[in-house]
Amino acid sequence: xxxxxxxxxxxxxxxxxxxxxLPFTFRNFFLLSGSCFFYMFFKPEYILILxxxxxxxxxxxxxxxxxxxxxxxxxxxxxSIFSNLSVLxxxxxxxxxxENFTFILSNFGFxxxxxxxxxxxxxxxxFHTFQAISYIIEVSRKNQIAERNLITYALxxxxxxxxxxxxxxxxxxxxxxxxxxxxxxxxxxxRGIMLIIWGLFKKIVIADRLAFFVDKIYDYPDHxxxxxxxxxxxxxxxxxxxxFSGYSDIAIGTASILGFRLVRNFDRPYLSxxxxxxxxxxxxxxxxxxxxxxxxxxxxxxxxxxxxxxxTLVVFTLSGLWHGASWNFIIWGTLHGIIVSINxxxxxAFPAIRTMKFQYLKICITFCITSFCWIFFRSATLKDSIYIxxxxxxxxxxxxxxxxxxxxxxxxxxxxxxxxxxxxxxxIFELNQTKILTLFNQSSVIxxxxxxxxxxISIVIFGFYKSDNSFIYFQF
Numbered sequence: 001x002x003x004x005x006x007x008x009x010x011x012x013x014x015x016x017x018x019x020x021x022l023p024f025t026f027r028n029f030f031l032l033s034g035s036c037f038f039y040m041f042f043k044p045e046y047i048l049i050l051x052x053x054x055x056x057x058x059x060x061x062x063x064x065x066x067x068x069x070x071x072x073x074x075x076x077x078x079x080s081i082f083s084n085l086s087v088l089x090x091x092x093x094x095x096x097x098x099e100n101f102t103f104i105l106s107n108f109g110f111x112x113x114x115x116x117x118x119x120x121x122x123x124x125x126x127f128h129t130f131q132a133i134s135y136i137i138e139v140s141r142k143n144q145i146a147e148r149n150l151i152t153y154a155l156x157x158x159x160x161x162x163x164x165x166x167x168x169x170x171x172x173x174x175x176x177x178x179x180x181x182x183x184x185x186x187x188x189x190x191r192g193i194m195l196i197i198w199g200l201f202k203k204i205v206i207a208d209r210l211a212f213f214v215d216k217i218y219d220y221p222d223h224x225x226x227x228x229x230x231x232x233x234x235x236x237x238x239x240x241x242x243x244f245s246g247y248s249d250i251a252i253g254t255a256s257i258l259g260f261r262l263v264r265n266f267d268r269p270y271l272s273x274x275x276x277x278x279x280x281x282x283x284x285x286x287x288x289x290x291x292x293x294x295x296x297x298x299x300x301x302x303x304x305x306x307x308x309x310x311x312t313l314v315v316f317t318l319s320g321l322w323h324g325a326s327w328n329f330i331i332w333g334t335l336h337g338i339i340v341s342i343n344x345x346x347x348x349a350f351p352a353i354r355t356m357k358f359q360y361l362k363i364c365i366t367f368c369i370t371s372f373c374w375i376f377f378r379s380a381t382l383k384d385s386i387y388i389x390x391x392x393x394x395x396x397x398x399x400x401x402x403x404x405x406x407x408x409x410x411x412x413x414x415x416x417x418x419x420x421x422x423x424x425x426x427x428i429f430e431l432n433q434t435k436i437l438t439l440f441n442q443s444s445v446i447x448x449x450x451x452x453x454x455x456x457i458s459i460v461i462f463g464f465y466k467s468d469n470s471f472i473y474f475q476f
Contacts, residue, residue: 001041003250004204004469011038012254019258024181028151031178031258035160039123042164046122049087050158056083057132058153061139065146073140080136084129091121096325123474124164126322128157130289135171137293144171152178159260161251165244165473167265167285174260182259192256197455199249203471206422207243209415209464210235216409218378218388226392228405233388236378237371238423241270243472244283268430270370273362275339276347278370286322290315305345312344313337323377324475328385332376339369418462 001008015034022030040047060080067073095116102112135156138144147153156175162168217224217232224232248265255262265284272278279287295315301308313334320333379385409416429436440448 001038002470003247004200007041016257020184028155028178032151032155032158035155035158035163038160039158039163042123043120049122050128053084053087053132054154054157055150056080057136058147058150061136061146062148064136064140077136077140081133084132088125088129090117091119091125093325121475127166127168128163130168130286132157134168134289134293138171144175147175159255161255162262165247165251165471166283167248167251167263168289169263169285173263177260185259188256188259192253194452195249195253195256197452197459199246199253201455201459202242202249202426203246204459204463204465204469206419206426207239207246208466208469209419209422210239210242212412212415212464212466213409213419214239214378218380218384221384221388221391226394226396229388229392233371233375233392235419237270237367237374238426240374240377240472241266242426247471247473268433270367270427271363271430272366273359274343274366275336275369276343278366279336279340286319290319294318301344305348308344309341312341316340327382328376328379331382331385332373335373335376339373415464422462
């Protein structure tokens, strides 16, 4: 059930009406039931896996809280983390590990006796796994009281707005909200509706339209020369941002209508003036997760530069692996780790750079660097990544580019222009977001209604509708 589908609209309207009609005592059970239905809409049998890990973590957390032995507490924590990561390992990484194991053995003349598994990846597995791990760690650190109600804890893991693609919530932010009695709040409802509308615009009008061009270029990179390959790469940078931040906007908006406050996941990342700054603004819930549970426990940046760079590389390499079981994702993460480490070293050696002007130049350079890295993220294989990188500086003849576009994208001139125009509008809005939102909030109800109506009409008229319009991060 996609956020952009009629099915979800009907589902969400029913949830809103029933949720606020029910007595407070039954609301969490109803939300949990609705979340289970939402998840089972994709692949019903995988709900059993989620149920098993939820029950195990629920009882382990209580046991961790009750025990006074540090050794026993650590042992229970390891059991919980291992059980969660084992599911992730089997469904997401087993075949990747087995494939590389097979390659190594074949080089020595041996056959791999281990079979490959024909199993589909449970949707959003990486997200709710990390959310469950954050709970058990916070309980072990005594930052969170172990939840005594199984339904409440299950809802923490399975809350449908952020179940399959985040934001990755911490127990301190969301668990207590399930114990509050929410009433219809006009301000939260207005905020939620505006976020949903804006998220749908980014997804349907921009991301899904760009996906057509990006898929064509990246599925057959050898059909294109440098100008269109670069165009496809830049388009993907915008596509993945609008797709993922669009999902986050809709998730936060739907939760807001119900009275819940989810954490912010994006903060205009493409206006960052360094790659360090980019990672403070992109997928914030994941970046802070790795910071708090991997980077800081490893020693963070408190020691020498070598240790700081090592920890940074470890975190970003793991982040790449979290995104997908392939060498492309690992290289993508490691590459960002190297760039961030170099960025830190330059800032330390030349502190004046951080105070230099030329902010638009810095923004452009950062955007180009992150776009280059996205090549590894988007390419189907490492071979395709290498091909694209080796050809982005070749054959810039205008006549070849025009011929390629007319051949491969015949009849798509209008959609190309709409895409470019939409991207320009997006950047204008983000550059002036504070001013625009201030004017919007100070305007009359009629003007606010007209603005929302205009965006909705734009979605209806200029939306790019296709059969497969799932969100990119559903695969993680």
